[in-house]
Amino acid sequence: MGHRFETSHETEVAATPEQVWEAIATGPGITSWFMGRNEVEPGEGGVVRLAFGDYSPEQPITAWDPGRRLAYGAEPGPDGRFVAYEFLVEGRERGSAVIRVVTSGFLPGDDWEDEFEAMSRGGALFFRTLVEYLGRFAGRAATPITVAGPPAPDLDHAWAALRKALGLPGVTAIGDRVRLAPGGGLPEIDGVVYFADDQALGVRAGDAMYRFVRGFFGALVVQHLVFADVDVSAAESAWSAWLTPLSA
Incomplete structure (x- = not known):
């Protein structure tokens, strides 16, 4: 039709x-x-x-x-x-x-x-x-970084674990603060939510915008835009390591 x-x-x-x-x-x-x-x-x-x-x-x-x-x-x-x-x-x-x-x-x-x-x-x-x-960030160029975690047996549980890791309440609103130390050489994130629904979160920080998405193929996905020098390969590996336990 x-x-x-x-x-x-x-x-x-x-x-x-x-x-x-x-x-x-x-x-x-x-x-x-x-x-x-x-x-x-x-x-x-x-x-x-x-x-x-x-x-x-x-x-x-x-x-x-x-x-x-x-x-x-x-x-x-x-x-x-x-x-x-x-x-x-x-x-x-x-x-x-x-x-x-x-x-x-x-x-x-x-x-x-x-x-x-x-x-x-x-x-x-x-x-x-x-x-x-x-x-x-007008006029500045970002480096995109996209990483998908492993398929999650329970995506609802994985999404809740991600939100908890970001320090967000059960009902997230625009303007909520996000504080995260993901490790693996990644910088600490101190940001604010600019977008939120039950499928995606957008977080703005000082030199990056972080997007966290429930993938359609049953995995958590990060889509980040970084406005600073970044080692893309190292960042991808670190974010993959961060996503893996959340997806278990």
Whole structure:
């Protein structure tokens, strides 16, 4: 049967339209709030490329109006599937801007509702990360680190153990403090929750944004954006060691 959809997120950010454009229309900018490593061939007719494990889509740019509007999305597949993104930016007084992100497309099949829910949750997390990036780290480039723990026999239990390790209460709210000493050479985290639902947590600290996610394949996942020098291989090993006992 399938489902055609459109969702949007909008807010005012303490960043100029030029800073917003750098965040949404350059490879280092997108990498600093989205996932994986990204590249942009600028201009209408260019492409946005993502490299995230084995997932490496190329999405043609369909609108390119620097500082105002960006749109890109893959061509529909044989089953009609497609997802497109549009970013609208409007400058405001005192160096601020309003950003609106519209996601639209078509999901085929009778099980589209599960995919749409997962996409909507992910979209909300990434949008809030973009807003945090513009408010706290605009103009800085992050190094992405993604690590999945082993499959957990009871993901609900593992998720509760993760929240406890972060020092969070049973009901987590935006603004809750997070203090964690993960060990393994990793820096101590003293941060604040900027996103929370029953599938993901976003934590902002002085030089990083930490995302903790319940993976769809039954494992805990960390997706971190680090705005400081970091040994990626050592950090991946340390976070893997931290996740393993939580997943038992």
